Amino acid sequence: MNVKETILEESLYLFSRHGIRALSKAQLEAHLGISHAAFDEIFQNKADLVQKTVAYLTKKLRYEYGKTYVQSQSAIEATLLMLKNASSRLENFNPFFFRDLQKYYPSAWQLYLDYIHTHVYQAIFKILNRGVIRGEFRKDINLELVTKIMLEMYIQMLNPLVFPPSRYNLAEVFRCFFLYYMEGLCVANTYRMVDEFFA
Template identity: 40%
Template sequence: MTFLETILGEILQLFKREGIEANSEADIIRKLDIRQSTYHELFASKQDMVLQVVRYDIEQQNQKQKDLLKTANNPVEEIMLLLADGIKSMKEISPVYIADLQLYPEAWRASLENVTNNNQQVNAEILNRGILQGYFRRDINLQLVTKIILEQFFMMINPVVFPPDKYDLAEVFRSIYLYYVRGICTDHGGKIAEEFFAKNNL
């Protein structure tokens, strides 16, 4: 891991705990315990810093996703593992971070593009294999279902729809996705999903 990656990782954890706007650049420099000159060598501005942190987070998330999917035994488990990891991640992130991130258009756009392009593609591939192998219903519209999964995510992180001071985002995530996935499973896939719910206490 490079020095820059170490710094980006530390800032990311700070953001996920406290949000972005809770810390000025001076606060971040102090908490990182680095020289101001070092900070400005790495980042042209706070906007640039936030963008680099988001791009680093995207790389980490996508690699983690690939590693996680390798542990699954079938497409239902793949979807469920992604959902369980999503719930865990939402519990670890302050809702303030998601709200603050939207104040940085380029970083927010990079985050949404990753969700749209990477996650939608991964979900489509899993669902397609699951249909062919008999885990998901053959009558589902693959393009429509992947679109619905994506739009449900955007709905979930919309503070107007689910204000973070009123709703636990992890519980919203669980309520939206777990029951939806169970609905698109065949009887065989549904049994596997139920076993996964029970085993993982979801």
């Protein structure tokens, strides 16, 4: 990991713990242990740091999803691992992180949405297709539509106007969104795995 990646990793940690707006540029420099001049050499401004941090986050997530697919023994296991990783991330992230992205850093938020609509779409589609072929998911599901619905549920869940972070726990919203939806996709012998996972 080079110096810039180390800074981005630490920035991701800070933003995920405190939110983005809660940290000024000066506070970020202090937390990161770099001077004002050093910051300005690497980043144009705080918005540029946020943009590059989100790009770094999506790169990490792509790697995680790739590992999940390769290491999982079945499509249902791969799906549940993906959901587990997403749920853990929501539990560990300050809910204002996503609100701040949407409200104050639309370019970075769009970068995250692009990642969801391309890489995550392809990953989910691939896993669901694998599950249908192997008889783990129902044969009659419309793969394209189901994948799209799952993505839109996730994006809607992050909408602070629909689920204000001060009122709703995002990890619990996530559970409510996906528990019953996943159960509806499963055949009898995989239904139990989903039930146990969300218990």
